[in-house]
Amino acid sequence: MRLMAARQEKSIRHFSIWVPAALAKAQHHITQINGCGCEGRTAPSLWSLIKGTCDMFIRVYVSVHALAAQVIRKENSLTLVLNQTKLRRFDHQDGKMEPEKDLQATDSLREDVVAVGLRAELDVGQPDVQLQRNAGQEDLKSAVSINQAFKELWLFYFNCMFGLSARNLGDDLRKFWPKIKRATYRFYFKGEFGEETGLEPPPLNLIHTVCGSCAKDPGFAPWQRSDAPVPKCLVTGTQLFHGRPMEYSLILQNLHVVPSSHVKNKLFLFCIMLSLWGYMIYCCVGYCSTVPNLAHGSVSRHHNAADTDNTESSLGASRDLLNNENDLDGKGEEWDEIRGEVKALDDNAMSGFLNESESKKLPQAIIIGVKKGGTRALLEFLRLHPDIRAVGAEPHFFDRNYDKGLEWYRELMPTSSDGQLTMEKTPSYYVTKDVPARIHTMSKYTKLIVVVRDPVTRAISDYTQTRSKKPDIPSFESLTFKNLSAGLIDTTWSAVQIGMYAKHLERWLQYFPMEQLLFVSGERLISDPRRGNGPRSGLSRAEEGGHGEAFPLQSGKRLPLPQETRGEQQTTLLRQNQRQDPSKYRPGGRAEVKGLL
Numbered sequence: 001m002r003l004m005a006a007r008q009e010k011s012i013r014h015f016s017i018w019v020p021a022a023l024a025k026a027q028h029h030i031t032q033i034n035g036c037g038c039e040g041r042t043a044p045s046l047w048s049l050i051k052g053t054c055d056m057f058i059r060v061y062v063s064v065h066a067l068a069a070q071v072i073r074k075e076n077s078l079t080l081v082l083n084q085t086k087l088r089r090f091d092h093q094d095g096k097m098e099p100e101k102d103l104q105a106t107d108s109l110r111e112d113v114v115a116v117g118l119r120a121e122l123d124v125g126q127p128d129v130q131l132q133r134n135a136g137q138e139d140l141k142s143a144v145s146i147n148q149a150f151k152e153l154w155l156f157y158f159n160c161m162f163g164l165s166a167r168n169l170g171d172d173l174r175k176f177w178p179k180i181k182r183a184t185y186r187f188y189f190k191g192e193f194g195e196e197t198g199l200e201p202p203p204l205n206l207i208h209t210v211c212g213s214c215a216k217d218p219g220f221a222p223w224q225r226s227d228a229p230v231p232k233c234l235v236t237g238t239q240l241f242h243g244r245p246m247e248y249s250l251i252l253q254n255l256h257v258v259p260s261s262h263v264k265n266k267l268f269l270f271c272i273m274l275s276l277w278g279y280m281i282y283c284c285v286g287y288c289s290t291v292p293n294l295a296h297g298s299v300s301r302h303h304n305a306a307d308t309d310n311t312e313s314s315l316g317a318s319r320d321l322l323n324n325e326n327d328l329d330g331k332g333e334e335w336d337e338i339r340g341e342v343k344a345l346d347d348n349a350m351s352g353f354l355n356e357s358e359s360k361k362l363p364q365a366i367i368i369g370v371k372k373g374g375t376r377a378l379l380e381f382l383r384l385h386p387d388i389r390a391v392g393a394e395p396h397f398f399d400r401n402y403d404k405g406l407e408w409y410r411e412l413m414p415t416s417s418d419g420q421l422t423m424e425k426t427p428s429y430y431v432t433k434d435v436p437a438r439i440h441t442m443s444k445y446t447k448l449i450v451v452v453r454d455p456v457t458r459a460i461s462d463y464t465q466t467r468s469k470k471p472d473i474p475s476f477e478s479l480t481f482k483n484l485s486a487g488l489i490d491t492t493w494s495a496v497q498i499g500m501y502a503k504h505l506e507r508w509l510q511y512f513p514m515e516q517l518l519f520v521s522g523e524r525l526i527s528d529p530r531r532g533n534g535p536r537s538g539l540s541r542a543e544e545g546g547h548g549e550a551f552p553l554q555s556g557k558r559l560p561l562p563q564e565t566r567g568e569q570q571t572t573l574l575r576q577n578q579r580q581d582p583s584k585y586r587p588g589g590r591a592e593v594k595g596l597l
């Protein structure tokens with residue numbers, strides 16, 4: 001046995017505890033024990049415990065300065081695995097300790113020791129003691145005894161580890177101690193002691209035996225003192241962790257050791273972090289609300305929302321799944337465009353292209369609709385005419401920005417001389433309830449241009465545009481028809497509503513005579529823009545004015561807009577040329593421009 005133990009000793013961490021065959025049956029209830037010991041008390045205590053309780057024949061090699069021990073049940077033996085730096089052998093027969101003995105590869109073992117401590121987080125063990133319910137009475141008693149013995153053993157280890165050893169560790173051990181982050185005690189007893197088995201708490205004499213020398217030490221848990229009541233859960237009171245008191249919380253059979261001050265510190269830190277985060281969010285919100293652009297955006301959106309309502313009211317109770325949202329989305333760009341346009345014109349003024357008689361005027365002609373009718377094309381063609389000055393973007397003054405006032409509106413317009421016509425286009429005007437009255441208020445002589453197109457094609461164009469931005473919208477058919485098989489059209493859908501040109505026209509005719517409205521065919525604008533809208537269309541005049549090359553017409557295809565063929569730079573140049581030598585680009589006078597309308 002000694003030979004064997006010596007051989008095992010060479011393997012440094014494996015030691016055998018021999019168990020009498022008579023007790024082997026009971027022992028198989030014990031699968032594994034992890035523990036830790038120090039100061040040479042572990043093995044004697046283990047021995048005392050088991051001997052005193054189970055009368056087992058055990059030979060124990062004890063650890064000195066050991067951090068962890070493991071007892072693993074094998075067939076007829078328990079193997080005590082010690083993670084330690086030094087060893088002393090304890091002979092139970094004569095009760096003497098052998099002299100301390102240095103281990104090989106001490107450093108690596110120390111690493112191992114730390115690793116064990118961290119890996120287990122001082123998870124002291126998993127005895128996994130099972131009480132076999134169908135076992136005989138004797139077996140049960142034996143099992144219970146062993147269970148109890150080991151339970152006590154763990155308790156002792158815990159005390160060694162956190163009670164005495166925390167204060168009595170040698171320097172080597174002490175330096176590892178701060179690395180231990182958390183202490184967790186776990187008991188895995190499948191079966192309640194006491195209640196199920198009727199077993200009493202461990203007898204006091206056992207405790208005295210185990211802790212004979214330690215019991216006087218006030219660092220030990222109170223239950224280890226002879227005068228202290230023995231608790232059923234076997235672990236109680238306050239232990240030391242890093243020299244500070246620890247709190248125990250009993251959760252089912254698991255017992256967690258939570259260093260209270262540690263937790264409190266963490267909680268405190270967490271609260272501080274939370275407050276900081278809250279403050280940062282608060283600051284961010286405050287900052288956002290003070291950033292001019294964002295604020296402007298939010299105000300604009302607010303206005304837009306209101307304006308959208310306004311627009312919707314013109315369409316009755318229409319389902320506006322398309323139009324207004326798009327308009328809102330595009331508005332930022334529009335205003336950038338407007339500002340860009342105005343700026344470009346101001347630049348012109350700076351470079352001397354404008355003469356002093358020019359001023360900004362309210363529009364005399366407006367393309368009021370309809371959306372997706374071809375309004376952009378018409379405006380771009382018209383503004384090539386030297387006597388037409390137009391805002392490139394859609395001002396949406398009469399439907400969304402009316403509260404900004406006419407001066408604001410005028411400021412958006414390009415400068416023009418007396419003979420020139422100022423124009424703008426906003427296709428949503430045609431379907432917006434209040435717009436006819438508002439334009440009429442501005443000037444009852446305002447010329448109104450409406451580009452109309454087959455309502456179905458228009459609706460499809462409208463839908464397609466929205467779908468390109470929002471692919472998730474329902475299908476065109478499902479939006480158009482109330483009942484597809486019956487062919488019932490849903491006239492509440494805005495895309496359909498906009499196409500009901502006659503209905504909207506009635507509203508306009510309440511304020512303007514028919515002669516003041518010009519209806520342009522969107523289809524003809526595509527198929528034959530030169531002649532499509534009359535022999536004296538703006539396009540033919542522009543062509544006469546020397547801009548024919550700007551309209552490379554291919555039959556059946558829409559005419560490319562000037563930007564598409566020449567680029568914005570060239571268009572700007574063209575306008576500058578118009579200004580430099582108006583006569584060259586001026587086939588007719590203002591009267592002729594008026595005649596177009």
Ligand SMILES: Nc1ncnc2c1ncn2[C@@H]1O[C@H](COP(=O)(O)OS(=O)(=O)O)[C@@H](OP(=O)(O)O)[C@H]1O
Nearest residue numbers: 371372373374375376377427461526558559560561
């Ligand atoms: N010459 C030329 N250049 C560009 N686009 C042209 C032109 N002529 C007509 N169209 C068709 O007009 C449709 C766009 O209409 P709008 O400009 O009124 O649209 S918007 O309301 O301003 O968004 C759009 O229709 P769809 O293509 O069916 O969507 C354009 O194709």
